[in-house]
Structure formats: structure tokens, C-alpha cells
Amino acid sequence: MALFSVALLGVSKGLITGHIGAVQDVQNISVPLLAEISDLERRGTVLTEQVELAELQSAIRVGSHEERMHVYVLPTEFDLDRIIALFDVMSLAMEGKDYATDVSPIEMREEYKVREGLYALPVSVSLSVRDDGLSELLNLFRIAGLITVSDALNSEELDLLFARTEEENPAGVVALEKFLSTDLLEYALEPKPVDSRLQRSFSGPAFMAVLNEILNDSLLNDSRKLLGGHFGQVLKQQGLWPMPFIVFDDITMAPGGTDGWNRIDLHLLVHRRGE
Amino acid sequence: MSNKQKSLTQKVKTAKVVRRIIISTFLFTTVFTGTLLVSEIFILPRLTRVEIEGSANSVSDVQQYHSDLTASLSKLEQERNFYVLPLQNELFSAMKEIKYGQKDYVIQKEMLGKAADDFFMEGERVVFLYSMHFDAQDSTLEVRGDVRNVGPRSMTILAQFTESVRSLPFVSSVQNPRFSREYSEELGAYSPFVLRIHTQ
Numbered sequence: 001m002a003l004f005s006v007a008l009l010g011v012s013k014g015l016i017t018g019h020i021g022a023v024q025d026v027q028n029i030s031v032p033l034l035a036e037i038s039d040l041e042r043r044g045t046v047l048t049e050q051v052e053l054a055e056l057q058s059a060i061r062v063g064s065h066e067e068r069m070h071v072y073v074l075p076t077e078f079d080l081d082r083i084i085a086l087f088d089v090m091s092l093a094m095e096g097k098d099y100a101t102d103v104s105p106i107e108m109r110e111e112y113k114v115r116e117g118l119y120a121l122p123v124s125v126s127l128s129v130r131d132d133g134l135s136e137l138l139n140l141f142r143i144a145g146l147i148t149v150s151d152a153l154n155s156e157e158l159d160l161l162f163a164r165t166e167e168e169n170p171a172g173v174v175a176l177e178k179f180l181s182t183d184l185l186e187y188a189l190e191p192k193p194v195d196s197r198l199q200r201s202f203s204g205p206a207f208m209a210v211l212n213e214i215l216n217d218s219l220l221n222d223s224r225k226l227l228g229g230h231f232g233q234v235l236k237q238q239g240l241w242p243m244p245f246i247v248f249d250d251i252t253m254a255p256g257g258t259d260g261w262n263r264i265d266l267h268l269l270v271h272r273r274g275e
Numbered sequence: 276m277s278n279k280q281k282s283l284t285q286k287v288k289t290a291k292v293v294r295r296i297i298i299s300t301f302l303f304t305t306v307f308t309g310t311l312l313v314s315e316i317f318i319l320p321r322l323t324r325v326e327i328e329g330s331a332n333s334v335s336d337v338q339q340y341h342s343d344l345t346a347s348l349s350k351l352e353q354e355r356n357f358y359v360l361p362l363q364n365e366l367f368s369a370m371k372e373i374k375y376g377q378k379d380y381v382i383q384k385e386m387l388g389k390a391a392d393d394f395f396m397e398g399e400r401v402v403f404l405y406s407m408h409f410d411a412q413d414s415t416l417e418v419r420g421d422v423r424n425v426g427p428r429s430m431t432i433l434a435q436f437t438e439s440v441r442s443l444p445f446v447s448s449v450q451n452p453r454f455s456r457e458y459s460e461e462l463g464a465y466s467p468f469v470l471r472i473h474t475q
Contacts, residue, residue: 002297004301005301012308030325051358058359074367117366134384151362151371248411250409254406
């Protein structure tokens with residue numbers, strides 16, 4: 001009987017521990033999750049509404065950016081005429097503003113395979129650039145290959161815009177879609193109508209604050225500065241937009257002979273896709 | 276009473292007490308364990324269930340519901356982005372990521388120039404930068420220059436400049452340069468350097 005009592009006490013201890021654990025689980029797991037679940041359910045409703053609206057909007061979308069990407073940005077063959085013309089326009093524009101001088105001949109090496117379905121053509125050029133023209137020169141290659149406004153925004157910036165849309169006006173996703181799919185050059189040449197169309201859909205200060213921050217700090221701002229003037233018009237007139245996809249390989253900057261000038265050696269990689 | 280008799284009486288008393296305690300302890304543990312078992316099976320599950328959309332759920336049900344909801348939200352998010360973002364192409368997206376990963380080299384150049392300009396001794400510049408080589412593929416930067424106009428203290432100033440570069444916001448790490456003092460007729464004592472910087 002004594003042994004049986006001891007065994008029952010052991011079982012009781014286990015049951016008490018189980019009770020405490022169950023209560024703690026409710027307190028530590030269920031209650032916090034429950035608080036999150038109501039927010040997630042609310043977000044689910046908003047997202048479902050946005051998906052329906054965006055689907056309708058995409059059905060009436062005109063023109064394919066994918067086709068332009070395949071023909072101009074990442075073609076299956078390097079279009080040397082367009083590449084040279086782009087460098088030509090760039091150096092003339094820089095020299096015209098007295099931003100650059102002593103532009104070297106453009107050198108191209110053998111193309112090579114970066115990975116399956118992607119090839120790179122190394123292109124080098126040297127030039128003397130004034131301090132205030134340096135950003136413009138490098139921004140040209142940071143923008144080369146981008147097509148729409150959405151391409152000039154990185155994933156964090158896009159996520160921020162989507163989050164604010166969800167919070168402030170879920171139906172504003174239609175205006176956001178129009179904004180993001182605007183051609184980057186068209187936007188840079190005339191940003192005000194595009195910006196104000198988006199701003200009309202959102203009256204709250206939180207969205208406006210995020211939008212203004214993005215407009216000022218992202219590559220979109222650099223795009224507006226670079227493409228918004230004569231250079232953008234020339235690219236449009238000469239059919240050089242959208243530009244081929246170019247990234248930096250390496251850059252050497254050294255002080256130029258005169259104060260405020262730099263000697264820049266640019267090594268770039270122009271890309272194409274595989275057949 | 277002899278000692279033997281005393282010990283025998285004591286043992287009989289103890290046995291009586293134990294026999295009485297055992298019965299009550301047995302009764303107590305049986306009722307206690309039974310109550311806990313009833314609670315475990317019938318009461319606890321009712322008290323620890325939480326209600327979601329009108330139905331009671333256990334902790335594991337809540338966890339499962341939460342993870343299902345998160346997964347469905349992520350799917351909805353992808354679906355919305357698919358319709359809203361104008362161009363969905365795997366290669367183009369991967370290439371854009373490379374572009375976004377490339378830094379603003381003008382800002383890096385300006386920060387390094389400012390760090391060098393901060394070193395002034397008796398109205399004269401001390402740190403001179405000859406060139407900056409940005410390797411966009413490796414996110415590295417090689418800075419060449421020298422420290423001069425400070426006499427035999429050029430190596431100390433170079434160490435201070437290295438620390439100053441290390442604290443710049445875009446710098447991830449700096450490989451210490453080779454510290455040497457050289458002499459030339461034109462510059463006097465000077466310390467040439469090559470700083471290899473890993474950027475963030």
C-alpha cells in the first residue's frame with residue numbers, strides 16, 4: 001500500500017507539471033499568436049481585395065515590357081551599334097556640359113559566358129571627369145538596363161510602398177500599378193503628372209512621407225536628374241532607350257592634372273541572354 | 276523496565292503510527308491523483324482552448340492555423356506583386372539585384388577624400404590619395420597614397436588614418452597596410468600605403 005501511494009504521488013507530480021505546462025503554453029504561445037492572427041486575418045482580407053483589383057487592372061494593361069527587355073535590354077546578340085551609340089551620346093553630353101574631356105577610344109574584349117543563359121561583353125573607356133560630373137557619369141551606367149519606374153526601386157522600397165498602400169488605401173494598388181509600370185524615361189522627362197496621379201489616391205501623411213522619401217533617396221531621383229533633361233531627349237530621339245543592361249566591373253579614380261578633375265578608368269560589362 | 280523491553284515498546288508504537296498514516300496517505304493520494312486525472316482529461320482541455328472563428332482550438336491547432344495563415348498571406352502577396360509589378364522575368368530580376376548591390380562609388384570616394392582631408396598639420400595637408408580602385412564584383416576597394424609633411428611621425432599618422440577609414444559607414448573591414456618610412460628629396464620622410472578595404 002505504501003509503495004502504491006508513493007507511485008500515485010509520482011503520477012500526481014507528473015500531472016501537476018503537465019497542468020503548469022499547459023497553462024504556460026496558453027500564456028506564452030496561444031495568446032500572442034491569437035493577437036497576431038487577428039492582424040493577419042485583416043491583412044488577408046486587404047490582400048484579397050488588392051489581388052482582385054490588380055488582376056482586373058493587369059487585364060487592361062497595354063504593351064509588353066517583357067518584349068522590350070528581350071529586344072533592347074538583354075537581347076540574344078550584342079547590338080554593337082547601339083552600344084557604341086550610347087557611349088557616343090554619353091561622351092558628347094558630358095563634353096557638352098564641360099563635365100568630361102580626353103575621352104579614350106572604347107575598347108571591347110571577347111565576350112564570355114557568365115553562367116548558363118547569360119553572357120558578358122567587357123567594355124573599357126577612360127576619360128577625365130570634373131567632380132560635379134562624376135555622379136552623372138556613373139548614374140548613367142547604374143540606370144542602363146532599367147525599363148520602368150519599378151526597376152529603379154529596390155525590393156525594400158517596393159515593400160514599403162506596398163505596406164503603406166495596404167494600410168492607407170488598399171484600392172490605391174491600381175494607382176500604384178500605373179505608377180510602377182510607367183516607362184522610366186517618360187517618367188524622368190515628365191514626372192509631375194505621374195506623381196500627382198499617385199498622390200491623388202493617397203491623402204494620408206504616412207504614404208506621402210514614404211513616397212517623398214523614396215522619390216528623393218532612390219535611384220528614381222538619380223534617374224530624374226540624369227534623364228530629365230537634354231540627355232533623356234537625345235536617348236529618346238536616337239532610339240537608344242531602353243539601354244542595354246550594363247553593370248560595373250571595376251573603376252579606377254585618380255586625381256586629374258587640374259584641381260577638381262579626375263581621371264577615370266571605367267571597366268563595364270554589357271550583358272546579353274543566351275539563345 | 277529493561278532496555279530490551281523499552282525498545283520493543285517503541286517499535287510497536289512506531290508500527291501503529293505507520294499503519295494509521297499509510298491508510299490516510301493512500302486515501303489522499305488516490306483521491307488527489309484521480310482529481311488530477313479528471314482535470315487532465317476533461318477540465319484542462321476546455322480551459323486551455325482558445326476560440327478562433329467560433330471554434331475552440333488547442334495550442335497546436337493555433338500554431339497550425341497561424342502558419343497556414345502566414346503561408347496563404349505570402350502567396351497572396353506574391354500574386355498581388357505578380358499583377359502589380361510590370362515585368363516578371365527571372366533573369367532580369369537577378370540582374371537587377373546585381374545592379375542594386377553595386378555601391379554609390381562617388382559617395383565612397385567623397386567619404387575617403389574627406390577622411391584624408393581631416394588630417395592637417397600646421398596648415399598643410401598630410402594624407403595624399405593617388406588612386407582608388409573599386410572592384411564592383413568583389414565589393415573591394417584599393418586606395419593608394421602616402422602620408423607626408425609630418426617628418427618622422429608619418430607611420431603614426433598612417434595608423435590614425437587607417438583607423439579613421441575603418442570607422443567609415445560603408446567599410447566592412449580594412450586590411451592593415453604595410454607601415455614603412457621612406458625618404459625622398461622632394462617629400463622628405465613619407466609613408467606610402469595601399470589600403471585594401473572590403474565594403475558593405
